[in-house]
Amino acid sequence: MSDILVHTEAGIRTITLNRVDKKNSITAAMYGAMADALTSAVDDASVRVVLFQGHETVFSAGNDIGDFLNQPPAGMDSPVFRFLRGIATFPKPLLAAVCGPAVGVGTTLLFHCDLVYAGDNAAFSMPFVNLGLCPEAASSLLVPQMLGYHRAAEALLLGEPFMAEAALEVGLVNRVVPPTEANGIAQGVARKLAAKPLSSLIETKRLMKKGQTELVLATMGEEGASFGRMLREPAAKEAFTAFMERRKPDFSAL
Numbered sequence: 001m002s003d004i005l006v007h008t009e010a011g012i013r014t015i016t017l018n019r020v021d022k023k024n025s026i027t028a029a030m031y032g033a034m035a036d037a038l039t040s041a042v043d044d045a046s047v048r049v050v051l052f053q054g055h056e057t058v059f060s061a062g063n064d065i066g067d068f069l070n071q072p073p074a075g076m077d078s079p080v081f082r083f084l085r086g087i088a089t090f091p092k093p094l095l096a097a098v099c100g101p102a103v104g105v106g107t108t109l110l111f112h113c114d115l116v117y118a119g120d121n122a123a124f125s126m127p128f129v130n131l132g133l134c135p136e137a138a139s140s141l142l143v144p145q146m147l148g149y150h151r152a153a154e155a156l157l158l159g160e161p162f163m164a165e166a167a168l169e170v171g172l173v174n175r176v177v178p179p180t181e182a183n184g185i186a187q188g189v190a191r192k193l194a195a196k197p198l199s200s201l202i203e204t205k206r207l208m209k210k211g212q213t214e215l216v217l218a219t220m221g222e223e224g225a226s227f228g229r230m231l232r233e234p235a236a237k238e239a240f241t242a243f244m245e246r247r248k249p250d251f252s253a254l
């Protein structure tokens, strides 16, 4: 079974993260598959809405840490950057259903979604600093915008997780629901959207995002350059090795 499932029905393209044994951590191949599913949806009239979902126990543990060590993304044409550009520029409604851990890109991708439904077990975290890294997916711009600076500092500098109710309070999610119902509720909302005139949806989203997309893409580029450099530096190497060895990282000499 593929690690990314793509299913299109009744105007809804559902992209399911399906690597539950590895907590839906995302490999380069998975980013590539998701980027392709988004790119082909842009001009495909049979796709009116795209929905990301995971499992009721886990949305995503973020980037695959083995991949970070063995094949770090090289350049802006790499699958991860194709995926990030895809979510930042996708013209049709983008939805997500999130349950359980949503780590790193598992959280930052949500800032590019139009509607987000969370299970009450959802735990959002962006532990980039704890991994010797810096924000990605334009989260250095979008997290302070949505959370306010001090809560953003808690999330990004301390890397502290926050739960579904806190995400609801700051507006990152639209509704908190029982985990077993999250995917179904998001599908129901996707069906509502798919029944509306697509041209109105596209124009409304474009107008709401007007002026922002260029800044988002520029931020992604700047973050990407730093992130790529930091991936190869000692702090990140120590963090990834510690994760693999199931120990706490030791940054005392760094």
Ligand code: COA
Binding pocket: 021, 022, 023, 025, 026, 060, 061, 062, 063, 064, 065, 066, 101, 103, 104, 105, 127, 128, 131
């Ligand atoms: N990359 C690669 N493998 C990962 C992974 C990741 N990001 N996250 C989890 N896994 C793997 C584990 O290595 C483990 O594999 P194994 O069964 O072969 O040993 C399996 O998934 C289960 O993970 P485990 O840590 O035992 O699950 P948990 O329920 O105790 O904890 C998380 C879940 C998500 C809290 C924890 O796995 C975690 O913190 N993962 C890393 C998150 C991270 O830092 N991501 C990078 C963000 S930039």
